Amino acid sequence: MDLYGQKSKSTPQKITIHLLEILLLMLSYWILFQSGGDWCQRYLHIQNATGNPVRRIIIFTFNMIIFLRLAYMMVFLLKRKIPWEESISVPLAFALYYIGFPLFVLPVSAPIDGLDYFGLALFLTGCLLNTASEIKRDRWKKLPGHEGKMYTAGLFKYSRHINYFGDILWVTAYAILTKNGYAATIPIFLFCFFAFYNAPKLDNYLEKKYGEDYETYAKKTKMLIPFIY
Template sequence: MYGAVDKSLPQRIAILACECIFLLFVYWFLFLEGNQVFHLSDGDFGRKVMLFIFCLIIFVRMSFMVVYLLKRGITWGETWGVVFAFMIYYIGFSLLGGIIDKPLDWIDGIAIFIFLAGSVINTLSEVLRNQWKKDSQNKGRLYTGGLFKYAIHINYFGDVVWVIGFALLTRNLWSALVPAFLVIMFVYFNIPEHDRYLRERYGNSFVEYEKKTKKLIPFVY
């Protein structure tokens, strides 16, 4: 997964195409005949609008990541893993939240703040790293600046935060399983695999970096 250098154009197209399909399904379910077809209760219209806005923000961020920020290659295994995850975010959260008839309130305001904060953390960390890597003097060097000085995988932390915000917006207890599963995947799969790659590529630079930097949650873990 890590270290591949090919363009992976088919994989990138597949990710974006699937996201477009998910968006169309979400729009159909939330605003057309989805609830009636599945014999589900109609949810609050304001909540549906906010759920769809969240999906649009994710789509814009993910497109920016796939087209511009992500320079390394993408395997087909990773591609379908990403597609499955974002199917859960788009469709799963929309289904769970789209049947809740509770009007938006202050708790949803907190959910919006958490979602936006996580989105900023994730995207800003990647943008700053991308700008640093553009400097030819930094070629082959380990990036430890920007938001990455607070956690080795601060971009993953941003993912966890915005997913929590999205889950909270649904006001459905089943949604809590999604961020919980995401944390488990990061801690027991993505982070160990990524750390092995960084350790092999950067050697002592990464060893020293991980000695003084938290893995995922700034100041905590």
């Protein structure tokens, strides 16, 4: 967590992350719409059901939206230093979404139904919670007199890590759209990672940085899921 106190543009690392993610997007497109589906069926024994492409189009659209959101946040909002190992680990983590969900959706050709529309709404909600909370916090911190102060307003008054909760929602939406039960393992893993590792670790850092102010905030605000947990 020492990285949160180190300011740096980390331009080479950010370029590396974006280039690797573009390669993952190209691989995702190959799997979903080109000969990659047949390759997966032949060598990975994953059925390639090509009857209805709408679900695949949605999954790839999700991929593009997440890529653009991450690019925006890294270029305009992320101020801390990015170590070189993170420039590799971040794309590897996002490969779960860019490649994992396309593999899960390959065998599925079912038409879009009501649950899928719920998934679309969940995706938009998750993206909004994550990005809007980060943008509002960034704007607040840029106001005169706010530098170095703790931000607890906006969406962060409902959850100390509302941005992480947003991530869980849009990843769950991916899983819903794949219509594949195995895809649920990814949002479950992400929830466990945030709930039992990343959020508590960040809490410890913020408590050391802001002291009693953060303790008071933590007592009245749920850690991850608004009003629940």
